[in-house]
Amino acid sequence: MAYRSMLSVLTDPKLVDPTLAQGIALAQEMDAHYDALCLGVDRSQTGYYYAGANAMILQETLNRAQQESEALEKSATDLLRASGVRWGTEAGVAQIADLGRHVAQRARFSDLVILPQPYGENTGAELEPTMEAALFEGQAPVLMIPTDCDPIRAPKKVSIGWNESSEALVAVRAALPFLIKADTVHVVVIDPPTHGPNRSDPGGMLSQYLARHGVRVEIDVLSKTLPRVSDVLMRHAKDAQCEMLVMGAYGHSRFREAILGGATRNMLEQAEIPVFLAH
Template sequence: MDYKTLLCVMTDADIARAALEQSIALTEAQDAHLDVLALGVDRSQTGYFYAGADAILMQEMLARAHGEAKEIQDKAEAKLNNSTVRWASDMGVAQIADLGRHVASRARFADLVVLPKPYGKNHGNELEPTLEAALFEGQAPVLMVPESATPIKTPKTVCIGWNESAEALVATRAALPFLKSADVVHVVVIDPPTHGPNRSDPGGLLSQFLARHGVNAQVDVLSKTQPRVSDVLLRHATDNNADLMVMGAYGHSRFREAILGGATRNMLEHAHLPVFLAH
């Protein structure tokens, strides 16, 4: 399987610049088609303003969101016109509470959704629900691209965060086009279980599965020497000059991770390299 339809959702032209550049690079490498969705976000809340002001202010907010969407689309098309890839762009306006429906309807028919990092300075609160809508309602894998990332066409070194969960397996299968073209894939197991069928060979069955697909995989068993699993994964990725991190998304509930934190939330906050996610 290759990625033949890529989707890049942009709600801020500057923050999504790296995501768009990565989308173009992957589209060229995969001989694929790129769809760009420019979304203007109406952040007003019906009923928040005093009586009689709702209609006027809502119209003003919608007009502002429409202008933002048009500006984002124009900037994206200027970059796309200088590329050699097949592409199409569309724009729309969505209220913040209804954002997921718009994103999911497009993500459902994409092989891969490329999005910017959802957390950071000056990052709008629409970026998190955009990513979650693509993963959950859209049922599509997501490639999260930090603003500082350099576009890559084919990752050469990939790390897989492997914990035997269903989410990690779904992500690994969805990432096979990247894994098969990589020079080396590190299956990273942190503090493997001391009981269970795989205790004597952690990551062994996954590496066998990958080998049969022609993937050059090796298992790295690590101790949790830092408070968070994401910190151990990122340090190992840095030590191995990894181009890409693959991991399952939200093994715990989104609410729990939003309140208490979790590997997915922490990775999305601190990753310095592209992260491939699936649920």
């Protein structure tokens, strides 16, 4: 079991090298085809901007986006050509309001989408909708790469944030190519419910499922000793020296998480290791 078709969406010249370094490493490890979608993003907002704009200004923003996409494609081509993997690039222009459609169209036919961390200093506004489009409209798992993180190939220790949700189960199934190769997989359960069919054996059914795939599993039941679930998951991953974290994405609505916060958004903001997400 392996990923045979991988995709990265490139919109920021500063993030081309680390994103492609991770994609190339995995494509080499799994003998996969790796595509890079190089998008120049017109970040002007629809609506009020266009009311007072003339055709020259509108054309200038599109020309600038076109130049950005061509520069991104050149950088990607130079790196991919020297990598030895099977690859392809595509350049295009998208308005930020219509970005999701372009990303989802390619993500739908990819086994894994590799994207940079969407939050942080000097990050573009297009990174968040790019990730959400791959997860929701594209229905593809996403491997999020934190800033200044070394590429992973076959992580030896993996942590799973398990809360019995549908999103978490989808993520686990999608991550099986990684889990099967790992030496140890930690199923992390935080404050399991005191009532319910699995109250006496939290994480037991998932561990049985994984063990039948040959995955070497350990169950870690933890208390929520920090303010946020994401804090507990990240601290455990650091203590256990895990190289990757697997979790379901957006168990709450994206709007709710944007306003009130949530495990997915908090993890995307603070993660120091790659995070595998699926919805």
